[in-house]
Amino acid sequence: MKAVSIKNPGGSEALEIQEKPIPEAKEGQLLVKVKASAINRTDIMTRENKQLSKPYPILGVEVAGVVIENNNVNHKELVPGTRVAGLVNHGGYAEYVAMPSDRAIIIPDNMSDEEAAAIPEVFLTAYQTLYWLGNLKPEETVLIHAGASGVGTAVIQLAKKMTKAQVIVTAGSDEKLQFCKELGADKLINYKEEEFDQIVLDYTKQKGVDLILDFIGASYWKKNFNSIKTDGRWIVIGVLGGAIVENVNLGMLLQKRITLKGTLLTPRSDEYKAQLTNEFIENVMPYFEKKLIKPIVDTIFMLEDVAKAHRYMEESKNTGKIILKIKE
Amino acid sequence: MKAVSIKNPGGSEALEIQEKPIPEAKEGQLLVKVKASAINRTDIMTRENKQLSKPYPILGVEVAGVVIENNNVNHKELVPGTRVAGLVNHGGYAEYVAMPSDRAIIIPDNMSDEEAAAIPEVFLTAYQTLYWLGNLKPEETVLIHAGASGVGTAVIQLAKKMTKAQVIVTAGSDEKLQFCKELGADKLINYKEEEFDQIVLDYTKQKGVDLILDFIGASYWKKNFNSIKTDGRWIVIGVLGGAIVENVNLGMLLQKRITLKGTLLTPRSDEYKAQLTNEFIENVMPYFEKKLIKPIVDTIFMLEDVAKAHRYMEESKNTGKIILKIKE
Missing domain, CATH: 3.40.50.720 (NAD(P)-binding Rossmann-like Domain)
Known part of the structure; x- marks a missing residue:
C-alpha cells in the first residue's frame, strides 16, 4: 500500500510516499481502509524528531474510513463496511491502518469522510x-x-x-x-x-x-x-x-x-484514549448528528501533496483542519 | 482585653501587646475565650506587610478555647462552656475572639488546649x-x-x-x-x-x-x-x-x-473554610480521638513572649507547632 513516512527527520521535504505492507488487525483492532486523514502539529514534531530511529514510522494520528476486518469480539457492531473515524497511534497517512476498535467513532450518514477525519484529534x-x-x-x-x-x-x-x-x-x-x-x-x-x-x-x-x-x-x-x-x-x-x-x-x-x-493527547495510554472516545461518542456525537456542531475543514490535499499540506500548517494559514484525501 | 498587634509593619520587634475591646459575636459567630493560639508563617507575612493600613489587625489565625456566647441558631450544640478549636480570619493572639461557628471543632476530652491549638491551620x-x-x-x-x-x-x-x-x-x-x-x-x-x-x-x-x-x-x-x-x-x-x-x-x-x-488557606472564603472544617471533623477527628493521629507541639510560649515565638519560627528551629498560651 501507499504510505507517507520520512527519508530522515527534517523539513517538509523529508516526507515521501513509500510502499509498505498492509498492516494486520491484531486482537482488539480493526483494519480500516483509509479514505481521509488529517494534519496535526504532532506530525510535524515527529517529522522533525532527530531522536527517531529507523525504521521510521508512517505518520498520521487520525483517520476516517471503512472497516475491512474486525478482530474484536466485544465490538461486533463494527461489521465490515461500517464507516468509522478515530485516533490511531501512528500510520494514518496511508491506504490502510490498524485501529483499536474501542477508538472507533461511527460516522453519521450525513457526514463526508473528509469532515469525519476533521473530528478525532x-x-x-x-x-x-x-x-x-x-x-x-x-x-x-x-x-x-x-x-x-x-x-x-x-x-x-x-x-x-x-x-x-x-x-x-x-x-x-x-x-x-x-x-x-x-x-x-x-x-x-x-x-x-x-x-x-x-x-x-x-x-x-x-x-x-x-x-x-x-x-x-x-x-x-x-x-x-x-x-x-x-x-x-x-x-x-x-x-x-x-x-x-x-x-x-x-x-x-x-x-x-x-x-x-x-497535557498532550497523542502520548496517552490506549486505555485513556478509549475512555475519552467512549464518553465523546455519548456526549458529543449527537450534536454532530443534528448538525449543531460541525467539523471545520479548511483545505483538502491529496495524499501525494502531503508536503504542501505540512507547509500550509507551518504557515498557520488554516482556519480549521487540513485534510489528506486518499485516492480510491 | 489583651491582644497582640503591631506598632508598624516590620520585624518581630514590631509586635506589641495592646488593650483592645472584647469582640462581638455577630450572627453566625461564637465568642470564644482563647486558651491557646499558634504561630503561622502567614502571621509573619502580615507582620511585615507594608501595604497594611491602620488600624492594624490583631494577629493570629487559629485558636483553642471555650465558648462564651453562641450567636448561631443552626449550631445549638455549641453551648457556652464547650471547648472548641478552629480557624479565625484574624484576632487569634488575644484573650477573646469571634469565630464563625461553622469552623468550630469540638476538642476531645483527652486533649489539652495547647494540643488543640496545634490542629486547625x-x-x-x-x-x-x-x-x-x-x-x-x-x-x-x-x-x-x-x-x-x-x-x-x-x-x-x-x-x-x-x-x-x-x-x-x-x-x-x-x-x-x-x-x-x-x-x-x-x-x-x-x-x-x-x-x-x-x-x-x-x-x-x-x-x-x-x-x-x-x-x-x-x-x-x-x-x-x-x-x-x-x-x-x-x-x-x-x-x-x-x-x-x-x-x-x-x-x-x-x-x-x-x-x-x-494554594493558600488563609485568604479563602468563609464558605470554603466551613466546608473544609466540616469534612475534616467527620473524616479526621476520629483519628485524634483514638490517638492514632496526634497534634505535634514543639514549644509553648506565653502570649507576652510572642516576639520570641516569631523569631523561633523564623529560625526554623521547630519540629511541629509553636503555641502561644494565654494566661487565665
Missing part, C-alpha cells in the same frame, strides 16, 4: 481539555488562543453549544475572528492590534477568566497570568510561542491559587 | 492539599519537603494513617528526620547531605512521585521537576526558598503532563 483534545482537565461549568468564561485553529474551532463550539459558557478568542486577523464569531465566540481580540490581557480584564469586569486553553506558552505567559481569575485553571496544550519562560513568580501562583496543567 | 492545610487538591490515593507516593514543620508533620500522619500512601520526606537534620520516621515516613532525605531528586528517583525505580507538597518554591524547582512522575500533581503551598523561578520549561510540563497548583 481536535474535538477529543477540546473535550479533554475543557471538561476532563478544565472542568468548565456553565456561566464560566474561557479564553482560547488561536481561535481559528483546529482545536480552537472545536473548543468554541463545545463551550458554546454544550456548556453555554462565555468564550473569548484571540486570533491574528479579522477574517479569522469573524469565523470564530460565526461559531459562537462572544468576544473577539485581534492580538496583533490589541493587548489581550487588558481586553480580557475589561470584558470580565477586572475578574479575569475561569479557564485558559493555551497553545502558545512562553510568549503569552505574562498576559495569561494577568488574564486569569483567582482559582482559575490554565491548561497548556502547546508551546507555539516558545517553551522557556524566563521568569515565573510562584508567589503570584499562590496568591491567585492557579491550577496549571500541561 | 496545619491539619486543615494538610487535608486540603493532600485530598482536595492533590487527590492522593492509596499506594501512591508523596514527597513532602520540610517534613518536620507544622504542615509536614500533619501531612506525614494523614498520608500514612488515612491513606496508607508511601511518604518521602526531606529535612535539614538527622534529628528532624528521625522524628518524621517516628510519625511514619517511609524514606528520609537529609537535603543538606544528599541530592533529593536522585534519591527519589532511585526509591521510586526511576518513575518519580505521584504528588509533591512544596513549601520551598524556586530553589527546589528543578529537583522537584525531576522528582515528579508523568501525570503527577505538584501543590505549591509556600515559597520559603524564593518565589522567582528563572527558567521554566513548559515543553517539559506538557511532556510530563504535570498539574501544578498554587
